[in-house]
Amino acid sequence: MNLSVVIPLLNEEESLQELYDWIVSVMQSNRFSYEIIFIDDGSTDKSWDLISKLADAYPEVKGIRFLRNFGKSQALHAGFEMASGDVVITMDADLQDSPEEIPELAAMINNENYDLVSGWKKKRYDSVIGKNIPSKLFNWAARRTSGLKLHDFNCGLKAYKKVVIKNIHVSGEMHRYIPVLAKNAGFQKIGEKVVIHQKRKYGTTKFGMNRFVNGFLDLITIWFLSKFGKRPMHFFGLWGAFMFFIGFVSAGYIGGLKLYRLYNDQPAILVTQNPWFYIALTTMVLGTLLFVAGFLGEMILRTRPDNKQYRIAEKRNF
Template identity: 60%
Template sequence: MAESLDISVVIPLLNEEESLPELHNWIGKVMEQKGFQYEVLFVDDGSTDKSWNIISELAERDSHVKGIKFNRNYGKSAALNTGFKNVSGRVVITMDADLQDSPDEIPGLYDQIMNEGYDLVSGWKKKRYDPIMKTIPSKFFNFVARKFSGIKLHDFNCGLKAYKKEVVKSIDVYGEMHRYIPFLAKGQGFAKIGERVVQHQARKYGETKFGLERFIFGFLDLLSISFVSKFKKRPMHFFGSFGTLSFFFGTIITFWVIGRKIYEVQMGLPARDVVDQPLFFLALVAVIIGVQLFLAGFIGEMMTQSSTRKNDYLVSKKIGLRD
């Protein structure tokens, strides 16, 4: 059964007890109309309300529903990463639990993956119902993300996305990296990335999880992923290049200062001691920094060769999934 699934829907959530029954019914209606074989995986990111109780009740009534509950709040990236590791559908759909993402978009996203050959399709909420304090920063954020990543998407933040199964099984999502899954996918060689205009719903229940810190952390993660994507497998290229330049210029300046002192002494000209010249100490600092950067490159190379890093999040409960 698991191997024949058409679609896996992964829904990360935090304190969304009011919207879950309606979302579940909506997804089920769409799937039955289209005749999809599917599963819905709710990932409870440490909710403090009755969200997990509702997921448990839904799973008792509907075999399509599965659930994972974290012991505490780890963040959306952790929820998606864990969800990706536990799904089996040929196409994986992600969406938020607040009913702002419409399940009616699922068939169109599925078609783009299966029939148009896309590796990943990202939703674009062209018309939004969010307050201006969220939409303006979001537009600026997306502009910067496009420039850094080279991926022409209008809405990196949209939670409604579709992936080939191979994509989600090949990436590791952590920090606030859920915004940059297209970037991560591209780094793994999944370059056919598309976009689809999707309907955006006004929030019906609960409160927004939006905060200014999300954009601050988002930009830091953008810088991080830009660096990692280029130098993860070759840290010596980054650290070694700057280290070599720093060491080279520091050494040249040091010999120039010492050589000038020797020349002035031989010619009987007045001259300051080498150690009295600030330029000499700046040159020594450059040499030391160059050596340190070079060593950092070597250490980075060794860590890259031996790294087995993975993200483990403490799951307290599961429904319908193997341990």
């Protein structure tokens, strides 16, 4: 079996040698052919120096270094573009993901014909308030909006068929929802496996509290894209038509009231003195803006270039 192990990292120099040795031990004991792709997402320590030494010594080690920190999603995207294995494994570089899980994950892809298998850190060693409770909330919301019955969307340890990673675009901070991206791309056999979660051995976590806010915003984005990404006018046009309807009803009410007063010889009231005038004006303007947004969305969708959201400074063994 030909495997690609894709590992995004940021300032993990203490763990890289140990992680490499551990992965190699697992690969050799299972007689896998493999490549290990390290993506240095703008590290400021000596992570790239160590990756370069490994790449010089071992041709199966490949490295990508970004010019600066672009984010985990961009690092995964770069690794996916370069990966050549039939089965692709992703894992974090902090030694909290165990390489011992790789054979079973790969077997689920190769033998059970899963498109994607996501790890589930059923027993976690993270802070209960800092990560466990927010993660449970994220996963609950992701299950509700996506329809995927996974317990841990954000687990870094996952296995993919090669065709999956070549047909999804991971951008922004969407790495949390790669299973949803795969489902939206048409890959339906998505499974889950309980995996070992280990305590962090070196350094500190690179994720702050802002990732939880970003995670919810990303979830809303991915829900919108899955529903209306290919037809934005269906969303904006619907709400635009609704606003126009309210505006026309309000304008009709104002006109009818004016005619009623004229017919009954009552003194006329300035249109601008009627609050319904402002309701009609506001809703018609909003309706127009929503229609314009829909048209712009359709135009962007049809003309957008496929621009990468990262810049590579250096590669090794590619």
